Amino acid sequence: MNSLLFERSLGNLGPNVFATLQTTTLLRSFAPAPRFCFDGGYRSPGPSEGSSTPLVGDAVEQPFLLWAHQAGVSSLALERFDGRILVSGGSDATIKLWDLEQCSNSSSPHLYRPIASIPRAGDQQASASGHRFGITHLSFYPFDSAAFLSSSYDHTLKLWSTQQARVSGSFNLGAKVYTHAVSPIASHLLVACGTQHPAVRLVDLRSSSAVQSLVSPGQAGGSAGATLATAWSPVHEHVLATGAVDGAVRIWDVRQSSGLVALLDQEDSFGIQGGAELGDRVIRFSARAHAGPVNGLTWTDDGAFIVSAGHDRRIRVWDAATGANTLASFGPTIRNSQLGSLTMFTSPLGLTASQQELLFFPNETEILVMDLHEGSIVTRLRGMGPSVSAIRAQRGGERAVKNQLTSIVWRGAGGGGSSSGAVMGGTNAPGGIYSGHLDGQIRAWLPQLGGLDEEDKDISQEVTVAHAKKRKALDDTFRSLMGKQITFS
Known part of the structure; x- marks a missing residue:
């Protein structure tokens, strides 16, 4: 660090290069931050064998483990503007809102408590608008943190007021909803929903109706199966990528009547040549991106690459302009077996040098930080507690579950999803990664400020x-x- 400061003072390093070198170092230094605990008001009967989770605040004397959700955390979402409000959904159909600014000193232990809770429908008279079954996916309104969306196995997509924790709209899609996505740049306010039905449903938040179903001509007889992953392009507001049980990654243009413009092919390492557009080539409906169900999709912030993950234990990186498989190899360590949508993300734009982006991947019981283009593992984030944990079932009693990662979110300075955010937050709440687990806990992972280089x-x-x-x-x-x-x- 001192040598970099010396080079910076001499003028040998520009401010942008200096910042990139520092943030790249911090991105490679994440470690568990057990001093931050999330207390949803539940206590397990006692610490599981091998657990070393510390308690803080007024719970430090209690021999319990804290639960954010008593039946496991199934999804997380963080608003992208201030990075202040974290929303968590549970397998017990409850939703909780957390204010990350509750922590007055990011270097001291802190016990977070929810600022609002939405119970399961039927638990209380006031909660009739809640979900009846487990939460599958959460996301914030793209241009305003005043609203967020939730989807559930109860066939519904719901729009909520963040401040009042009250439902503003509900859409029954007639099938289990595994995931949904809202474009981060578009003004059309279409929500793409992946359901048990092979057709992708588009819900218009303006008209409060399902306006369109995206059906591939090759899906005759419903052969594609359920849609498990959806992701809008961050640069083209009408382009949508979806992943399905049949192993296909489909690219759609929602302005066209047919919709489908391309299928990504794992055997195609050349893509479109000669400056042609992605939708200009003839679609080969037998093309498959993976040999198993595709449950993870994300784009890089600049829209140059699409990243997909499937049950075949493969991660593939695609050139978004040509549809070519870049052949990045992530090795045999990838584990991916959950049926629901898998959340992964790449390092925000500007935090690393060009073509050196990092991929943060929830590898069931650990978070892998990998080089996006080389596939090499930079670091493994472990220390998530016992491998098997006891959680409370919805109908009473307890059951043992594998302590698996279900969701991860990124928090930068001044915004959860801001591409320009720094690695460490400039506010009281620490920047970093927050993860949800099937043992009912929410954990924090922060970059470590090193000493001497x-x-x-x-x-x-x-x-x-x-x-x-x-x-x-x-x-x-x-x-x-x-x-x-x-x-x-």
């Missing part, structure tokens, strides 16, 4: 060695003069 360590070691030599020389001199050894402490 390697060059500084070498210099420090040289100074220490020289200092020791001087002391030895003085000791030898006085011993020869006095006839006895004198030691300086």
